Amino acid sequence: MDFAFDARTEELRGRLLAFMDEYVHPAEEVAERQRAALPSPWHTPPVVEELKAAARARGLWNLFMPGDEYGAGLTNLQYAPLAEITGRSPQLAPTALNCAAPDTGNMELLAQFGSGRQRARWLEPLLAGEIRSAFAMTEPDVASSDATNVQTRIERDGDSYVITGRKWYISGAMNPACEIFIVMGKTDPGAEDVRRQQSMVLVPRDTPGVEVRRAMKVYGYEDHYHGGHAEIVFDRVRVPVENLIGEEGGGFAIAQARLGPGRIHHCMRLIGMAERAIELMCRRAASRTAFGRPLAAQGVVQEWIADARVAVEQLRLLVLKTAWLMDTAGNRAAHTEIQAIKIATPRTVVEILDRAVQLHGAGGVGQDFPLAELWAAARTLRLADGPDEVHQRSLARRELRRHL
Structure with a gap:
């Protein structure tokens, strides 16, 4: 596996990072203000449609979709660092790029198993971000x-x-x-x-x-x-x-095919959430003083930040390896790695977010920072697409089978 991003990935990363700085992060506060005037909490703030139009105009659209018939033609390895960037603003960025769950998995399912009529009626408007x-x-x-x-x-x-x-x-x-x-x-x-x-x-x-x-x-x-x-x-x-x-009796197999890419997409975005948590931890530590010293000078805070950086680098390598295996050997061959990242990533990111909350004190559990909501999302992913224990059971059985 080549650890360097290829030229196309680097170009898309640069374009996406600029889009995040110029459009997405400034839109976070705008979306919250607009939400107060919506008919229900689940209506989409108008700024999201503006983001979608801007993303599409910049070629940052349907990046998740494998192949070039419906998407950008990226491999899992190419998409991984892009999904990570969107994880820094999980409320807005995935939707802005039409790369938000559960639509991503549903689009992949329809593209792979849907009839021509089903794809025309439902896949095409989903790909266009219309529904x-x-x-x-x-x-x-x-x-x-x-x-x-x-x-x-x-x-x-x-x-x-x-x-x-x-x-x-x-x-x-x-x-x-x-x-x-x-x-x-x-x-x-x-x-x-x-x-x-x-x-x-x-x-x-x-x-x-x-x-x-x-x-x-x-x-x-x-x-x-x-x-x-x-x-x-x-x-x-x-x-x-x-x-x-598909066919009668094929639902279980279709569900499994849908969940494999979904699991790695979640883990990619989780790494971006962890990166934002580390950034917030460092800013908070540098700006606050307790007991006569900056928080950044406190040994326990330094340990939290160092441990978080080590953990994120480990997770990223495992996720990239999994993406590479899915591309080169197929999802079935990468089953062990998919389960490994699904176990390790949400669990570790929850720990990082928990320490970031702790470092922010009362602010960490409130609405002035994104940490509490990010923590809830990450904790939920220890259940979504299969709880930790199911993946541990399956992974352990596969390991034991080699020795029994």
């Missing part, structure tokens, strides 16, 4: 860390599927611009192979029987920039058979 989407898998009544537990039913009835079930923490679904749900449920609950029981269907938001019941909070936050996290009830929702994605 948003959600991925409805997690359920409140079962342990969703095991996706085979999903209980939502998708039953064939003539030329239609009828969907009945309840989902929650469906990211992005509170945003009024969210027009389409990708719903995972069971079409054949009696199938011998539990991984062939599930299927995925496309459900437009305005379909009769779809009820977006409430917004779920994350550590007290509405997570409005992410489009919120909704509880959704599907009460005998009827959609055409042509809304099936």
Whole structure:
């Protein structure tokens, strides 16, 4: 693996860093002011549309999408340092570049498994940033860390599927611009192979029987920039058979294909969050005095900053190695590394953010700094796309298999 960024990556990094300084960071306060006048917390502040237009004009659009048919044609290794930069402002930057979850995973899913009609109807407006989407898998009544537990039913009835079930923490679904749900449920609950029981269907938001019941909070936050996290009830929702994605029984495999890139994208952005935390720690330490000495002169503060720098450099190398393996050997061959970064990155970034909060005192837990909200987002990622323990279990089994 070559540790140097290639010429295209360096050029895009420079362009993106300039965009962040000129547009994104100044827009953070503007967006917060505009939000007070919006009809709901989940409507998009007008400045976000301005950012999207500026990003698109500068060629900073759909950078996540592999191949050049729909995206920028970047490899995972090329995209990694760009996603890291957007992680410095996770509320605005990913959306500005049309690189925000869950739309990214949904676009990849539709590009890989969707029919021509499905891609024309839903993928194209998503790629254009005209609509948003959600991925409805997690359920409140079962342990969703095991996706085979999903209980939502998708039953064939003539030329239609009828969907009945309840989902929650469906990211992005509170945003009024969210027009389409990708719903995972069971079409054949009696199938011998539990991984062939599930299927995925496309459900437009305005379909009769779809009820977006409430917004779920994350550590007290509405997570409005992410489009919120909704509880959704599907009460005998009827959609055409042509809304099936792929084949019946293929839902579990499609979900796994979707989650691999999603996990590494989260880790890339988390590193950017950690970098911003370190920057805030250093500024705070240099500007505050306690007990007659600057905080920067306190030994414990120096240890926190040094440890954070070491940890971030370790994480970045592991994420870059994983991206390189995904590009050169495929996602399946990089399974161990994907799980390793999914375990290590959120856990470590939470620790860095926690120390940054501590260094900021009361300010660290309030709204005048982004640290508390960043901490909540990072802590949530120890659950999203599979909790730590599931990845540890799978990773340990793979290691043990080599010796048993």
